[in-house]
Structures are given as C-alpha cells and as structure tokens.
Amino acid sequence: MEGLGINVSFLCIQLIFLVVLIGFPIITLINLAAKKLNGTTLALWVLIICAVPLLGALAYWIIKPAAENKV
Numbered sequence: 929m930e931g932l933g934i935n936v937s938f939l940c941i942q943l944i945f946l947v948v949l950i951g952f953p954i955i956t957l958i959n960l961a962a963k964k965l966n967g968t969t970l971a972l973w974v975l976i977i978c979a980v981p982l983l984g985a986l987a988y989w990i991i992k993p994a995a996e997n998k999v
Contacts (some may be wrong), residue, residue, distance in 0.1 A: 953977050956985040960987040 960973055973993070977984035 949982065953981040953985045956988050960988065963993070965993060969993060 957974065958978055960977070962969065963970075965973070973984075973988060977988060
C-alpha cells in the first residue's frame with residue numbers, strides 16, 4: 929500500500945481514533961438512557977455529551993450520576 933501513498937499503520941491509528949470519537953459518546957448515551965434520571969438532569973447530560981463528545985462522555989463516566997428512586 930506504500931506504493932499508493934497509503935501508510936497502513938497511520939490509517940489504523942486514524943480509524944481507532946474515529947471509532948473512539950464516535951463510539952464512546954454513543955455508548956455513554958445508551959447507558960444514560962437506561963438510567964432513571966429526571967428530565968432536567970437527563971437533558972443536561974445529553975447536551976454536555978453532544979456539545980463536547982469526548983470530554984462530556986468522560987465526565988459522565990467519572991461522575992456517574994445516580995438514578996433517582998421514585999416510590
């Protein structure tokens with residue numbers, strides 16, 4: 929592939945970065961949907977994760993908001 933001007937190892941690094949950039953926030957949003965949070969908290973987390981995907985998703989996993997128990 930070097931003859932075509934394609935560096936395979938650099939391409940693999942770019943693909944891994946792309947998968948993390950897209951996959952990590954999507955997995956976070958799926959986990960967020962499974963939690964029972966009130967509307968304001970849920971909306972705030974979704975906005976943060978959509979606005980800054982990697983930092984928002986990382987902040988979510990560090991903070992891990994607890995689900996509310998409604999009796």
